[in-house]
Amino acid sequence: MISIKSHINVSLGYFLMAALLGVLLRTFVVSPMPIPINYRFIVHTHSHIALLGWVYIALTSLLYHLFLSKQGLHRKYGRIFWFTQLCLVGMLLSFPFQGYALFSIVFSTLFLVASYWFTGFxxxxxxxxxxxxxxxxxxxxxxxFMVGSSVGPWAMGPIMTLLGPESIWYRLAIYFYLHFQYNGWMVFALIGLLIYFLEQHRIMMSPITFKVFFWSSGVGIILSSFLSALWTGPGLAFFLLGGMGAILQLVGLLILIRFCYVNRSLLKSELTTLQYGVLVVVSVLLLSKMLLQLLSSLPYFANLAATIMDFTIGYLHWTFLGVISVGVFFFLEYYKLIKLTKLSNLMYLLGFVFTEVLIFYKGMAAWQRWPLVDGYLMYLAYGSVLIPIAILLILWRSNTRVKGIV
Structure with a gap:
């Protein structure tokens, strides 16, 4: 018998490792390391383990738990899960020491196979x-969308061989992958899980409302992929298509938010105060993300995002640490796979907000030529420590019966 809670513990373990690597990266630029590390290699490890270890394992475990756990498929699913772990451990043991090279590429490729396997299953x-x-x-x-995003990694090999890693196509392949991972797979999967929750409580959209929401969101995700290419200085058509995609995604989200708002009394009756608060936070973060995405379709701001990397990094962390991770926390808490408390939730949100404010502040400083506050990098490193502490609290509280706010 598969213990989905143990799988969630594994995913949280990956999140903890990714968060600690994030602290290491921010400490790296503040003080010398006692052991030599390659900054770029650790960045690769951090991003892969965060996306593929934490979010992928958490989401696929949720999907199995809600849709397949009563189908008697434990052994078949177990094979997929452990094959995926082999790929992730392989990446953990190769990326920090060689970056993108033979072994890390092999394990990354095998992970794509694992994701295809799970999708078909x-x-x-x-x-x-x-x-x-x-x-x-x-x-x-x-x-x-997740399967489609893999076009990016598959294209990177030929691009590196024929054009080299400095080619704009190499960066476009990465952005293509990230766009369909974040917007297509992760965010849309969370929306699907929310609709599952609503349907289980007989809170149903009308067929026409769902149809407009579904097609607006789906087409919007596809068209907004053009936003990832605006840094290359393309023709006006790319800005129009990307902007149209951003508008359609925003329309879809507003339909969903309005539907939830109309049914807020029913939602409140099914959720604890903490759970409802987390859901509201995710909604605000996602709406903000969509507005930032729409803003980036304007040529001036598209150029700004391309030239000031802190804005891009802040946006990606806003989506990953904010929208996606807090959204995953909501469902794991509701389905009793983790235990969120006021303290762990507050600690996580403080770490997230504090570091995001600092990252965007640095981008604003570069844009407006403001001076950076003394000790900026140290403050950023200190703020980053709050996130692994919050994850440790969640892991500890989820696996003990101790009562209290922690």
Missing amino acids: FIKNVPKLLKGTNAYRCLKVALW
């Missing part, structure tokens, strides 16, 4: 009754 085995739901439609599309 999920789509094939979801019960027919659930296949007719709006939630399944969203989740199936999210999984296909």
Whole structure:
């Protein structure tokens, strides 16, 4: 029998490692390390373990738990899970020491195979009754976006061989992958899980409302991928298509938020005060993300985001640490796979907000030629420490019966 809670513990373990690597990276520029490390190699490790270890394992475990756990597929799913762990451990043991090279590329490629395996497994085995739901439609599309995002990694090998890593196509391949991972797979999967939650409590969208939401969001995700290419200085058509995609995504989100707001009394009756508060936070973060995305479709701001990397880094962390990770926390808490407390939630949000303010402040300083405050890098490193502390609190509280706010 598979213990999904243990799988979630594994995913949180990866998140903790990624967060500690983030602290290491920010400490690296403040004080000398006692052992030699390659900064760029650690960046690769940090990003891969955060995306593929924490979020991927947490989301796929949730999907199995909610849709497949009663189908008697434990052994088949177990093979997929452990094969995925082999890939992740391989990346952990190769990226810090060689960056993108033979072994890390092999394990990254095997991970893509694992994600295809899970996608086929999920789509094939979801019960027919659930296949007719709006939630399944969203989740199936999210999984296909994940599969589609792998075009980026597959293209990187030929690009490096033929054009070299300095080619704009190399960076475009990375941005293509990140766009469809973040917006297509992770965010849309979270939306699918929210619709599943609503449907389980008989809070149903009308067919026409769902149709408008679904197509606006799906087409918007595809078109907004053009925003990832605006830094190359393309023609006006790219700005128009990217802007249209951002508008469509925003329209889809506003439809969903309005639907939830109209049914807020029913939501409050099904959620604890903490859970409802977390859901509101995720909604605000996601709406802010969509507005920033729309802003980046304007030529001036597209150029600004391309030339000042702190804005790009801040936006990516806003999406990953804010929208996606807090969204995952909500579902794990609701389905009793972790235990969030006021203290762990507050600690995490403080670390997130504090570091985001500092990152965007540095971008604003570069833009407006403001001076940086003394000790900026040290403050950023200190703020980063709050996030692994919060994750440790979640792990500890989720695996003990100790009562209290911690």
